[in-house]
Amino acid sequence: MKNRPLKPVTTTIARAMLAILLLSVVTTSFALLTLASSLNDAEAVNVSGSLRMQSYRLAYDIQTQSPQLNVHLDMFEKSLFSPSMAALEHWTVPTNIKKHYYNLIGRWEDLHPLLHNGNERLFLSEVVNFVDRIDQFVYELQEFSIIKLQVLSVVGGLGLSLILIAALFTIHFTQRKIVTPLNQMVTASEQIQEGKFDLTLDVKSDNELGILAGTFTTMAAELGKLYRNLEMKVDEKTRRLRQANDSLQVLYDCSQELSQSRLSTKNFAVMLETLLDIEGLTAAKLIIEESTGNNTEIIAGQPSGNNWHYHDLELDGQVLGQLWWQDTLPCPDKNLIENLSHTLARGIYYNRAQKQSEQLLLMEERATIARELHDSLAQSLSYLKIQVALLKRQQGQEDQNQAKAIISDIDNGLSGAYTQLRELLSTFRLTIKEANFGEALVEMLKPLEEQSHALVLIDNQLSSLSLDAHHQVHLLQLIREAVLNAIKHAQADEIIVTCQQELDTVTIKISDDGIGFDPASEKLNHYGLAIMTERASRLLGNLEINTTKGAGCEITLQFQPEFQG
Structure with a gap:
């Protein structure tokens, strides 16, 4: 060789x-x-x-x-x-x-x-x-x-x-x-570090170090050439890095606007103003398309003439609008504008999805109110209407005892309807301030415990991470209804609420040591049990009621949160 x-x-x-x-x-x-x-x-x-x-x-x-x-x-x-x-x-x-x-x-x-x-x-x-x-x-x-x-x-x-x-x-x-x-090569390296590339090593050996010394001298000369060429490229690289930094800052600012809890035209206007920080852009315009044809148009900068460029705001194959801009030299980065277009498209999609979610939640709550009113007040009022019709028939007869009995039933029905109305209002006015399920459960049961002499014990082993807002609301409402029934009807001294999860199954148990009841002799249309059954079905869960007269009551709910998504 x-x-x-x-x-x-x-x-x-x-x-x-x-x-x-x-x-x-x-x-x-x-x-x-x-x-x-x-x-x-x-x-x-x-x-x-x-x-x-x-x-x-x-x-x-x-x-x-x-x-x-x-x-x-x-x-x-x-x-x-x-x-x-x-x-x-x-x-x-x-x-x-x-x-x-x-x-x-x-x-x-x-x-x-x-x-x-x-x-x-x-x-x-x-x-x-x-x-x-x-x-x-x-x-x-x-x-x-x-x-x-x-x-x-x-x-x-x-x-x-x-x-x-x-x-x-x-x-x-x-x-x-x-x-x-x-040692000679170390000295030469120090000279290269100081920018002195013209050097010669006096090493006369026919071994590896002699070859290395000759190669080192040649390398120093080549480094001198590369160093001079590198100095000429530094300014260009610095300019590109500055441009990339500005681009990243624009993307970051736009992402910060998208992180707002509620997006509005103001947020999109701020994103357009941020877009003008890109070198070469002079004006920008955002058009948000609506199915009704009433498109929303937001303009930033000072438009001049009709020399516009545009990019469709597309997400999942659906065009949500267009981003228009005017530019001068140096031309702006096309990839950056494309990324900003995707960001704006996600913002528009998120805004629409947010509004749709709010509407669905509102309609769902209204449907819940309608069902619970139908299962409680509607049946009580229907019963009162029948009693009034019977009372009218007794007006022309001389049986006053039967009329008094009907009037007594009407009075009891009105009292029961009023009580049901107060309970429904309490249910609808229930607010959940805590995002953590355990803290929300304690906060909800605290006022109920103050209304009764019964001791309410909570054994919560359920993590909030496994529950979304939908699960949490229905679980809290179901537990409240079960505890309220135990306080009102069971005459219990102790009420135990147990929440736990094994693998993918969540189990909720509400047990009391009260007088219990005979399920066969209870009214099939009892609104409290009907509401709990309705909420269990909305969770795709299984609700079981185990009770006998004089032996307390245990209500068990089992469901799998993963099946809800």
């Missing part, structure tokens, strides 16, 4: 490191082998020395006819054939030591039978010679250990010296061939 170094730095350093590694491995391996072979030397010397003392003890036992003779014989043989002595047969042990050890074993095998043949005196005469051989054996073992330690010291010192020489060579080579060129 053209730029391949003749003497790579990595190769030289790798060879030096490899030499150091090999020397370390050789020295360490020799030391480990020597130490491994010396592990048994000390024990062998000690055991050999004990053989002398045991030999004299055997002689003493013979002379004194000690009963411990056999025991001491066994101990002598265990020492002579101990593992430390048997290890002397290893290949690292010199031949003369092995031979001497085998001679000791052979001499003992000659002396040992004398003790059993009654030749104790002959044994005693040979003990001195046997002990001399043991002394010579111990001396040879000690000399062998000393020689191994001396060889280990020489080899270790030689290996350490060679490792030191290789390390010094590596340091010198690194300083001369790597550190010095790198």
